[in-house]
Amino acid sequence: MFAGDQNGLQGDPRLKAISEAIRVVPHFPKPGIMFQDITTLLLDHKAFKDAVDIFVDRYRDMDISVVAGVEARGFMFGPSIALAIGAKFVPLRKPRKLPGEVISEAYVLEYGTDCLEMHVGAVQPGERALVIDDLVATGGTLCAAIRLLERVGAQVVECACVVGLREVKGQHRLNGKPLYILVEPRQLTNCSAPSVNGVAVNGVETCRHNDLYLSAT
Numbered sequence: 001m002f003a004g005d006q007n008g009l010q011g012d013p014r015l016k017a018i019s020e021a022i023r024v025v026p027h028f029p030k031p032g033i034m035f036q037d038i039t040t041l042l043l044d045h046k047a048f049k050d051a052v053d054i055f056v057d058r059y060r061d062m063d064i065s066v067v068a069g070v071e072a073r074g075f076m077f078g079p080s081i082a083l084a085i086g087a088k089f090v091p092l093r094k095p096r097k098l099p100g101e102v103i104s105e106a107y108v109l110e111y112g113t114d115c116l117e118m119h120v121g122a123v124q125p126g127e128r129a130l131v132i133d134d135l136v137a138t139g140g141t142l143c144a145a146i147r148l149l150e151r152v153g154a155q156v157v158e159c160a161c162v163v164g165l166r167e168v169k170g171q172h173r174l175n176g177k178p179l180y181i182l183v184e185p186r187q188l189t190n191c192s193a194p195s196v197n198g199v200a201v202n203g204v205e206t207c208r209h210n211d212l213y214l215s216a217t
Contacts, residue, residue: 002166003054003182014050019183021047022163026188032045036155036163036185038073038103038134051182052077055160056084058180059130062157066129068092070116073134077162079170081132085210092116092131092145103151118152125153136164136181146175 003009023040029032042048061083068090069078075091082089095104095115102117123129131145142159149156156177164181 001178001180001185003058003180009054014047017044017047017065017182018051018162019186020121020184024186024188034185034187036135038076038162041162042076051162052084052143054080054182055132058160059158060085062130063128064130064157065127066090066123066149066154068118068129068145068149070124070131070133070141071097074132076092077134078132081130087130090118090129092118092148103148105144105148105151107140110114111138114141114144114186116141123149123152123154129152129154129156131156131159133159134162134163135185136161136179139179142174142179146177150175 001034004012004015009015018041021041021044023037025035025037041051045059055077064085064087067078067082067085067087069092071091071093078091079089081087091098093116098117098119101120103120104117106113106114108114126190129149131142131149133142133145134136136142136159142161146156146159156175158180159174160180162182163185164179166184
């Protein structure tokens with residue numbers, strides 16, 4: 001679900017401001033890639049606050065006790081959301097970044113595998129969890145986050161991202177969990193339709209990097 005499709009947020013000027021605050025960096029980190037840079041959103045105090053506020057308004061009454069942020073950009077939004085809704089923030093990190101005992105969940109990439117880890121005991125059975133990241137492409141990282149939380153007995157209520165395509169190919173793979181997205185990826189006016197994480201849109205195809213890069217020709 002896109003925030004702009006929701007009753008009460010249709011035509012909301014905050015969504016337009018959030019989208020416009022995200023910088024598009026063409027041909028980074030390699031030719032043919034359009035990088036959706038959310039660091040410029042963080043520089044815009046009002047747009048950043050609006051993004052957090054929209055998430056908070058959605059989740060404040062869902063009885064969520066855990067906000068799980070995916071490394072690394074989920075860490076930029078997750079703590080603020082957690083504080084506002086009275087939940088704890090749990091970082092889901094890449095391997096060998098957490099100092100204590102961890103539980104791990106591997107997932108498949110186009111050209112290899114990766115892994116998310118969480119501290120043992122950070123989440124208790126029966127807790128209601130929200131997974132937050134900056135951008136969703138195929139959904140592989142979110143699926144790993146869901147599996148990791150469910151293995152310790154948590155109930156994943158929803159996944160939330162700032163940016164995502166309307167035709168996210170991985171939505172059907174999120175174990176039936178709903179996906180909430182604020183805005184679609186921005187494009188430069190002279191660029192063709194993007195693809196995300198190796199998933200072609202209108203025939204365009206690209207490499208991937210942790211569900212983050214968009215491609216254009």
